Amino acid sequence: MNKYLLVVLAVAIIFGCGKNPLTTTLGGSSGLETADNITVNTTWTAAGGPYVISKSIVIKQGVTLTIEPGVTIGFNPDCVIYVDGTIIANGNLSNKIYFKNESSSLPYLSYDSIVLSAQATNCSFSYCEVNMNIYNVAKPATRYFIRGNSDGAGIVLFDHNKLSYTMLYAENSSNLNISNCTLSHSSIGNWSYGSPASYVLTNILLTNGGLSFTGSGVISISNSALENSYSCISTSGTATISVLNCNIIYTGIVGSSYAFIASSSNQTATGNWWGTTNTATIDSKIFDKNDDGTKGTVNYSGYLSSAVTGITGCGW
16 A cells, blocks of 8 residues: 555545745734745744745744744645744643644645655644644545655654644654644654654544554554544554553444554554453454454553543643
8 A cells, every 4th residue: 555545544635845935914914925935043923923824935944933822823725834944833831822724725736734854953842732624625624734754854842732633744764752642633644665754652642533654664652542433553564563551442343444453564552451351352453464464463462451541632
């Protein structure tokens, strides 16, 4: 299965890119048009916003865009923030940072919002609320919030955020550390056919979404709750996953999808709650070597007898 089909299966989106200038909207009225790229350290303030990205922008290498607490940023169709430098969007419990989709017009040429290049460094997002739903269509569509591109990107810290109708994706040597986050109708994943992408996920509360990893990614998931009517965890290629102390609850029809779909590598999923202690039922929710000889085996030994508690997600 190729990487594009995996993404369609996960959330039915496509992506592309283009680079143009940026226009900001201040307080709901048209603001001044800036240069194509951010070439000096820049701060977006709550007093200066809200900001609408109406044409794409590049944050140049060595330059930082800081987004202050209380800022709202909207993305028009096909408008992207490309990061060759650093983007820091750290809100707080009292003043979140809001990212949203601005238009219901389809189709989009690009479903990206923020793209991190191989030069991107020290990017961080905390206390952000993200809703990238493309409204007023028969079936809600989504767009990426963050995508580490095929060149790879440095470690991205993602903590205490709430996401709806969006995706976090990394390619090749991109790295994401995601903790204390709540996701609804959203997905986290990678495709990696060069240097492996690396993910560390901790205290994730995910409903009606999934985790999809392919290629040679290395993923660690702990102390998280994954509930979905499609696959909770899907792997392919040689991607390897370690899952520990999680609630993995598949709510769909067994056979149409599964709680865990293995790649060709053996997977470790010990010490988790599967919604039952009946091993036949757990087996029926896992698609691995027992179902397809090309797959690895999912080791779910040491399964828990009750749900893991204390999983809070973002906590707000």
